[in-house]
Amino acid sequence: MDALKNLLERIELLEAEKDRLSRRVADLDDFVENAPLPLRWVSASGTIIWANQAELDMLGYTKEEYIGSSMNNHHADPKAYEKILALLKSDGSVQNFAASLRRKDGSVKHVLITSNVVIENGEFVRTRCFTKDISDIYEKDERRKRLLQQLEESEERLRLAVDSTKMGTCDWDMQTGAIHISQEGRKVLGLTAHEKIEVDSLLARLDEADRRTLEQKMQTFINNPSGRHLDINLRFYRVNDNSLRWIRFRGTLYFSFQNNPSRFVASILDITDAKLAKENDARLAAIIQSSNDAIVGKTLEGYVTSWNTAAERMFGYKEEEMVGQSILTIIPEDRKDEEDFILSRLRTGESVEHFETKRVTKSGQLIDVSLRISPIKDSEGNIIGISKIARDITEKKQEEQRKNDFVTMVSHEIKTPMTSILAYAQLLSKHLKTNNDGKGLLMSSKVEAQSKKVINMVQDYLSISRLEEGKLELQKEAFELHPLIAEVIEDAILLGSKHRITYTGCDNVIVQADRNKIGQVLTNLIGNAVKYSPLGGDITVQCQKVGSRAKISIRDMGIGISERDQEKLFNRFYRVNNEKARNISGFGIGLYLIAEILRHHNSSIQVDSKEGEGSVFSFELDLIE
Template identity: 50%
Template structure:
């Protein structure tokens, strides 16, 4: 058996040939009493421990009090003469004795106890024995003090270790909480929970207070049965990861890491669960997007801001003839014709400013040298911080569409040209007949000729419109500018309109002496088209207002009606070729959707703008602007 120094001290005191008791320095209560002293006073140990020394030994003399006080302050007091009173066989005996008070210090030097030696006075030999015992007690006291010092040092090391453990635990919890979307668990060799932390702890059904220090089988047997094979694998030293999907739809990636000591023995297991729901959803979206890109009929190409191709789908290979291996890493200029090389820097510049390019019509060259007509939609590619890092381009082959439009324009131009000659002759005949029958007694003939003349003019206008569209597409629509008074042209058109249209009222806000340098016939057709549309799309009896004004160096003409108005989704398309608003009302209104398209092109070729302000059921105001000419 291993005997400590404190046990040695107790053994020496217990078997000393003199009476010994140990007192608490503060209370003077008896903490220890040996067998020899019990015999001297003839009392039981149980009746003495914890009792006051003064009460047991009837210490009341001043000298005895002084000796105790001196010992309490750290000074030894020897050879105090006194008596011991005991009751033996019913008789009270008084025995002379010598009392020795010796202070006992703790490891920090403080007097914590007082050792009292009580010796029967039996001569000089007893004194010598007392001196020997006293020396032995002093040596033992020194050993006891050394033991206390060791205990203090050990206690300080223990405190430091506990502080280190607390810091380590705090660091562990801090790390765990700062790993986004994580739960971290540490288990011991018996699968007992040592630590649990993480910002998804509650989300996954864990509560640290209910789990730490407990076995999972005591908390959730079903969950433990499902997890036990994994726990056994990690505690056997295997490092692995598994993926799990919760009943609520979240995805988790769980890492199992064995934690070994310096001897390579697995002491605990580290389990890290990471919420990867967003990653899985992003992967699914990416997979769907990749499938869409690969199955799209349009060529979908991505490139860097330096015009280097980074992706090339199957349709791009079919459209241009180059494989992905041939194009990825190459410059997009490889498929741009020489005469259109300046388009790329312009497009990149717009994208860098955050713009999107929609339906940009251009031409690109294939591997075999053919030119394709394409409609491009180009968008910036941004990272998570919103920085533009690349370009996405969707190219649609519109070669067939362009050829079809060209054939249609050629046909319209040819037919319109062929119709124009007989219509001119027919118009002349109708006008001559109308002139002769104007005063005829039969009102029917006069009215019929007037209506025939109006319809002939409408047909001529329509044919001229088709011819102008054909010429515009062929690049042969000539703009012959000359100075003229815009206000005079407005009055002429309005006077003519009032003669043929009696269902509406017209007003013109005078804008005298407004000069422009433009093609008078083309501007006339624009104004006539806007007034004609106002008549067609507004109810009978309503008013149509024509206004013009000068804004700095620009002339602005407007035509306002109180008609059906235009929906917001149609306004962006209203000036497109052949575009017509389809409603139950417009279905019965004649037209081919070329008037506004042709008007917009004419105004643009004059350096002006054309636009509309409208709301459904609240009427419309069409505007166009032209550069004004200063009068000399």
């Protein structure tokens, strides 16, 4: 009976212990489920098999969404999960592994994961993971890193800015007298890297007037502590070479609690170049404004950026009327294509010199102008604009026209009687030839040759006049070169030449050209060969077929032409600068006329010459087969 009683008491105790253990398990389950620390179990295959509410809340999932999903899908970096598994398999646990878990809404939580492995019967069954949310700490740390990086970048930008401006710094303790000047500041003032600095010796190197100005300003600051900022340009004699430089001091004066000046901190910048450039700009601006020539600045698109006083006088538009407007405002309708041509050349860096054209004023009057146009470049050589200088040459053009009209009139007046004289000389030659008067025939031939020379000279002047008026007309025809060359050579010999003039290769050469104009070309070239070979010698005219063209060359053994003179040889009124040619007559129009006549024949005159060795002039004409 006692044994039964003891058994019942023991069963009752066991029931009570079981109830107590059940309550503790329930309490423990509740504690784990509702613990503030996120917890989860993950199977060996990587599937989530359990998670507490803190874990679900941290990632924003319901239990149904989270349990059964793959843990790898929740890692922002899948490689991190692979590393965790590798550590668990090798070590059995991981401590505070930094990882990033992706929430349901796509945002990321930065966490520390601590995990260990549950082994049953020697097999990897699952892992127990404790997750610590460190997102706030991580963000603060990231912000701190970003701020440090920005600070470093700011410091570097400041250093680069200071270096690029060659700016130094100065820190003067006014109570102890100690002064610190940065390395760049020392360079500005001409101090060596370790040279001892004394304030008084530096102040003594200031220009006397500027030193007094500085002392007055500093005294003003001391008497009025509210105005503590100083910005002043001073002339300073550098320590190392005593050169005078403009230095800008920009800084702040600090005061002690007793209102005494205690410290002066300033930047030091050499502004000599800027100061001189500003003065130079002022001088240039004054020159531009006082110039008698119109000086206009414009963009590469042709919009006016500057317009000086002379431009106002010349074109009638005020500066405020033209700045910002297109330059086409002053270009006549029939000349607007010129602007495209000019701009295309300037964009490649070329300049345009002495370009003669017409412009229209505000009143509608057409004026003649000579333009000099240049590209405006920045410090790196990039073209950023255009400078145009315009000179009014209307009166000059009118004067040239009056001169041309006079030359034309006189030439006509001379040509008419000379043509009659030539005709009578030719009749006289026939008569004398019939009467076998050899001496008279020679004299009449001379009269005939000289008459032709004058008529050719008059013809040259008339041709130039027509060229300038744009009225030179060509009467092209097919003709044989041989007879024309023979005529020109015969006339040259009749003028008393002591040269031997021959021609070769000119038989059966038929060209398409203006016979009279080509006659002028040959007369001038052979005449020049005679004139510029004062000692005599051979003059050879050679014809040569080159493809579909005939090449005509005139070779002499004269004084030759320098390379410098060859560059300007075909300019109007140009004479070679040669002591040997000083006494040779001429007006410098023959070669200019030759070049223009040939240009109208789609050809050009070429020269090959050396001083003391003679010259070869050549040109080409279209052949007729």
